[in-house]
Amino acid sequence: MSSFFKSRSAQITVLIVSFLLVFVPYFIPWGPLDWLSGKLMTIAAVTNAFTIVIAVYSQFRRSGRFINERRKGWVYHIYLLALMAIMTLSGFIFGQHAGAYEWLLLAVVTPLSSVIYGILAFYMSSAGARAFRARSPQSALLLIAGFVVLMYQAPLTGAFFPGIEGAATYLTDTFGMSVSRMFSISVSIGAIVLGVRMLTGKEVAFLGFGEGDE
Amino acid sequence: MNRMSDEGGIYKKMATYDKRWVYLALFAIVLYSLIRPIGMPIGISAQTKAYKTELDTLQEGDLVFSTWNMEFSGYMELKPGVLATHKIFIEKGVKLCIAFGHFEGVALPPEIFKQLKKWTDDYDYTEGEDYVIIGYVFPNEAAVAALAQDFHANVRVDWKGQSIEGTFLDEIQNAGDFDMISDYTTGLATTNLINHVVLQYGVPMVVNSIGVSVPGHLANLDAGLITALLASTRGGAELEFLINSPGPGLKSMDAFTFGHYSLIIFIIIGNIGHYGWTRRSGARERTGIR
Amino acid sequence: MTNALFTLPGFAEGRLIGLLLLILIFVLAINFMGSAKVPYIRRVPALDAIEDAVGRSTEMGKPVVCSYGCGGFDYWTIAGLSILGYVAKICAETDTRLIVPTGGSASSYIVREAAVDLVRNAYTAAGRPEAFNEDDMPFLSGEQYAYTPGYVGILVRERPGTMVMTGSHWSEAMNLAEMANAVGAVTITAGCYTSNMAALACASDYIMLGEEQPAAGAYLSRDPAQMASIRVQDIYKFIAIGTILVGLIAVNLGSDIINRLLAT
Numbered sequence: 200m201s202s203f204f205k206s207r208s209a210q211i212t213v214l215i216v217s218f219l220l221v222f223v224p225y226f227i228p229w230g231p232l233d234w235l236s237g238k239l240m241t242i243a244a245v246t247n248a249f250t251i252v253i254a255v256y257s258q259f260r261r262s263g264r265f266i267n268e269r270r271k272g273w274v275y276h277i278y279l280l281a282l283m284a285i286m287t288l289s290g291f292i293f294g295q296h297a298g299a300y301e302w303l304l305l306a307v308v309t310p311l312s313s314v315i316y317g318i319l320a321f322y323m324s325s326a327g328a329r330a331f332r333a334r335s336p337q338s339a340l341l342l343i344a345g346f347v348v349l350m351y352q353a354p355l356t357g358a359f360f361p362g363i364e365g366a367a368t369y370l371t372d373t374f375g376m377s378v379s380r381m382f383s384i385s386v387s388i389g390a391i392v393l394g395v396r397m398l399t400g401k402e403v404a405f406l407g408f409g410e411g412d413e
Numbered sequence: 414m415n416r417m418s419d420e421g422g423i424y425k426k427m428a429t430y431d432k433r434w435v436y437l438a439l440f441a442i443v444l445y446s447l448i449r450p451i452g453m454p455i456g457i458s459a460q461t462k463a464y465k466t467e468l469d470t471l472q473e474g475d476l477v478f479s480t481w482n483m484e485f486s487g488y489m490e491l492k493p494g495v496l497a498t499h500k501i502f503i504e505k506g507v508k509l510c511i512a513f514g515h516f517e518g519v520a521l522p523p524e525i526f527k528q529l530k531k532w533t534d535d536y537d538y539t540e541g542e543d544y545v546i547i548g549y550v551f552p553n554e555a556a557v558a559a560l561a562q563d564f565h566a567n568v569r570v571d572w573k574g575q576s577i578e579g580t581f582l583d584e585i586q587n588a589g590d591f592d593m594i595s596d597y598t599t600g601l602a603t604t605n606l607i608n609h610v611v612l613q614y615g616v617p618m619v620v621n622s623i624g625v626s627v628p629g630h631l632a633n634l635d636a637g638l639i640t641a642l643l644a645s646t647r648g649g650a651e652l653e654f655l656i657n658s659p660g661p662g663l664k665s666m667d668a669f670t671f672g673h674y675s676l677i678i679f680i681i682i683g684n685i686g687h688y689g690w691t692r693r694s695g696a697r698e699r700t701g702i703r
Numbered sequence: 704m705t706n707a708l709f710t711l712p713g714f715a716e717g718r719l720i721g722l723l724l725l726i727l728i729f730v731l732a733i734n735f736m737g738s739a740k741v742p743y744i745r746r747v748p749a750l751d752a753i754e755d756a757v758g759r760s761t762e763m764g765k766p767v768v769c770s771y772g773c774g775g776f777d778y779w780t781i782a783g784l785s786i787l788g789y790v791a792k793i794c795a796e797t798d799t800r801l802i803v804p805t806g807g808s809a810s811s812y813i814v815r816e817a818a819v820d821l822v823r824n825a826y827t828a829a830g831r832p833e834a835f836n837e838d839d840m841p842f843l844s845g846e847q848y849a850y851t852p853g854y855v856g857i858l859v860r861e862r863p864g865t866m867v868m869t870g871s872h873w874s875e876a877m878n879l880a881e882m883a884n885a886v887g888a889v890t891i892t893a894g895c896y897t898s899n900m901a902a903l904a905c906a907s908d909y910i911m912l913g914e915e916q917p918a919a920g921a922y923l924s925r926d927p928a929q930m931a932s933i934r935v936q937d938i939y940k941f942i943a944i945g946t947i948l949v950g951l952i953a954v955n956l957g958s959d960i961i962n963r964l965l966a967t
Contacts, residue, residue, distance in 0.1 A: 221558075225613070225715065225718065226714065226715055226718050226719075226721075226722045227713060227714060227715065228715050229713075233562070236562065237559060237562040237563045237566065240555050240556075240558045240559035240562060241559045241563075241566060241567060243555035243556075243559070244551055244553070244555045244556035244559045244567070246813075247551060247553055247555060247556065247775070247810065247812075247813055248551055250812035250813040250816070251809070251812050251845065253812060253815075253816060254806070254812040254815060254842050254845060257815070257842050258841075258842045261837070261838055261841060261842070264838060265838075295519050296519075296573060301519075301520060301523070304485075304517060304519065304520045305520050305524075308485070308517065308846075309485035309486070309517060309520060311848070311849075312484060312485060312486045312517070312846065312847075312848035312849065313485060313486040313489055313848075315486070315848035315851050315852055315875075315878070316484075316486035316487065316489075316490075316848055316874065317486070318878060319625075319874050319875075319877055319878060320439070320672075321435070321436045321439060321440075322877045322878055322881045322906075323625075323877055323902050324435055324436075324439055324676050324679075325432035325435040325436065325881075326877065326881060326902060326905035326906045327676065327680075327902075327905060328432075328435055328676060328679040328680050328683060329432065329683065329905065330904075330905035331680045331683070331684070332428075332683060332684060332687050333684055333687070333688070334687070342680070342684070345680075346677065346680070349673055349676065349677055349680075350673075350677065352647070352669075352673050353669065353670045353672075353673035353674055354453075354455035354456065354647055354650070354666045354669055354670050355453050355454065355455065355666075355670040356456070356670075357455065357456020357457075357458070358453070358454035358455055358456045359454075361456060364456065364458060364459070368459075371628070371631065372631070372635070375628060375631070375897075376631060376632060376635055378897065379628060379629065379631065379632040379897045380632055381913070382897055382900075382912075382913050383632060384940070384943050385913040385914040385936070385940065386913055386914055386917065388728075388914065388935075388936050388939045388940065388943075389778075389913070389914030389916075389917030389918055389936055390778040390917050391725065391728050392728065392732055392917070392918075392932050392933070392935050392936055393778055393781060393782065393917045393918075393920070394778070395728065395729055395732040395733065395736075395932065395935075396732070396736075396920070396921065396929060396932055397781065399732075399733065399736065401736065401921075401926070401928060401929050401932075402781070402785060402920045402921070402924075402929065404781070404784040404785040404787070404788040404817075404821055404920060405776065405780070405781040405784050405785075405817055406817060406820075407816070407817040407818070407819070407820025407821045407824065408820075408821070408824060409788055409791075409792065409821060409824040409825045409827075409828050484846075484847065484848065486848060515809070516809065516846075517846075551809060551810075552808075552809065552810065553775040553809075553810040554775070554777070599873075599874070600873055600896075623874075625874055625898050625899070625902075626896070626898065627898070628897045628898045629896045629897050629898065632897075
């Protein structure tokens with residue numbers, strides 16, 4: 200029985216039924232179908248939430264192996280598991296609105312994640328500064344456009360040269376926007392065709408199957 | 414190639430500067446400007462004016478779904494816009510249903526409402542009566558779609574576990590009952606909200622987005638999928654200026670200005686170096702300098 | 704909102720043309736896949752480079768790092784998984800160590816299980832099931848900015864010869880690409896939104912743009928039926944260009960007929 204549910208054809212059948220239950224009510228609103236679609240969405244949302252347990256279990260198992268076999272860096276896995284336990288227990292025991300959990304979140308997690316996010320600005324600046332070189336007439340044009348938009352992005356420029364907003368907006372709203380649109384249109388069409396390949400069982404990597412797997 | 418590098422001199426140094434100089438200069442300039450702002454003037458963009466105009470269409474008692482689709486890190490960038498927009502909501506007396514799209518969101522209400530305390534006190538704006546925090550909503554497509562289709566099947570209690578029955582949320586059956594979506598986003602569930610609330614029910618949606626996602630949202634704005642866009646910290650600062658309530662945004666604008674100018678200077682230095690070096694060696698097309 | 708040209712009873716307003724266009728895509732795609740005539744498909748340098756880049760890693764005795772994104776089951780992730788399957792197959796055949804950092808968002812938990820199955824199946828299909836090591840598919844975190852330093856740590860410690868970063872990588876993509884660049888890895892990336900693409904193009908050796916990523920599964924499979932489906936994308940792009948041009952002319956002549964037709 201379990202092998203039937205793991206089979207490619209069973210999973211694609213579930214995929215097609217789910218697709219129809221979500222797809223059809225969008226175009227043809229009909230009470231019972233809407234209800235069924237809503238229930239399916241709720242089931243999917245709840246199922247998704249439960250997958251966190253699998254992820255945590257998988258991390259514990261991996262770290263456990265590292266520690267058991269004393270592999271390189273095993274001490275860090277003890278540290279990792281201890282932090283996971285502290286964070287989880289403080290949430291379970293004291294609740295998410297109590298001092299301990301909130302302190303861990305505000306004093307440890309958020310500054311650390313903010314730092315990683317902040318570093319992004321440095322990477323983007325250095326990559327941008329290195330990439331903007333007038334190597335050819337085309338890249339010179341790109342450089343000029345980039346210069347105008349960057350100048351406009353500096354808040355002071357607009358206060359002294361109000362005209363720069365028009366120039367920068369023209370560049371972003373015509374050239375930038377057309378690229379963005381092209382991207383959206385081509386990606387959307389690509390995504391729909393990918394969907395057709397999934398529904399017809401041609402593209403099955405997302406189900407964990409490789410070529411020729413049944 | 415060796416001969417060329419010998420010939421490079423100062424131009425070569427300018428063309429191939431170590432990227433750590435960019436990091437150092439940017440860090441020093443931004444830090445100094447944040448510690449010692451001088452309050453330089455700023456220009457107000459038409460985009461921010463349009464955002465303010467869109468918020469002005471709200472009436473007292475309107476229901477707004479305020480979706481905090483941001484991590485704490487993203488909040489640091491969006492803070493001016495979040496505070497300024499919510500000041501407008503409180504002043505107008507709209508009813509707010511607040512949801513987070515990230516688990517760190519649980520730390521946001523204490524922080525945000527601490528900043529808004531003067532406004533909530535002045536306008537007697539209270540939790541449960543004027544605003545309800547429904548807490549974390551899984552930011553994936555299925556969860557957002559489920560919430561949009563049948564609100565009460567998915568939300569029965571607020572973020573503190575108290576029943577939402579008897580609050581203004583009783584009026585909400587599906588997402589179409591909201592008068593506006595006000596989204597603050599690092600990209601978590603915004604597309605899902607567009608797909609399942611805007612397209613499905615035609616609810617107007619305004620977005621306050623981090624800078625890196627603004628170009629993508631501009632296309633949504635132009636296509637009418639969102640009705641107004643507030644761009645990053647700068648948009649927040651402009652909104653602070655428009656509502657005459659200076660805050661963290663306006664304070665950081667000097668750092669914004671000098672940060673951008675320093676990047677422009679590095680680009681100019683790199684190009685002068687590139688031009689001088691490749692011209693001297695006479696082999697510009699063969700250098701492959703990045 | 705533009706007024707629809709007409710409405711059909713029982714049918715959601717403003718969605719008829721959309722449905723007809725979708726049905727047409729389905730019909731055309733299934734028809735082309737049935738005929739399995741391989742159309743001309745331009746080369747996609749980033750996809751073509753994968754095999755060489757993995758080969759380089761093999762020769763250098765270095766691992767390959769491949770990730771399929773941080774998102775849930777959206778089309779970027781699905782495309783990323785197709786590419787991961789391809790990379791896993793080459794790594795299994797050439798006995799190259801493959802490291803797949805997983806996680807990155809609350810939606811990513813469920814994808815991980817499919818990815819583990821996919822890589823395991825690739826090793827089994829190559830006749831080397833014993834070479835599959837689940838420890839090389841660490842779940843780093845469900846939090847984006849905890850996942851990022853975890854991933855950067857892998858790049859710095861393992862010094863891979865190649866990094867293939869596809870699927871929906873968001874702001875962390877730049878940190879990862881710059882770091883891969885710094886450790887000397889061949890960096891093959893795919894941008895999943897406009898600003899991301901612009902930044903990644905500066906930091907990558909090869910980048911997939913626009914629809915190249917959703918089409919990657921078909922392109923890499925070399926299966927005539929799948930490749931034939933890509934033709935539909937071109938047909939629809941021509942329809943889109945035609946509609947834009949006709950709409951442009953109509954609007955300038957004072958008619959909003961195309962707007963109203965598309966709002967039907």
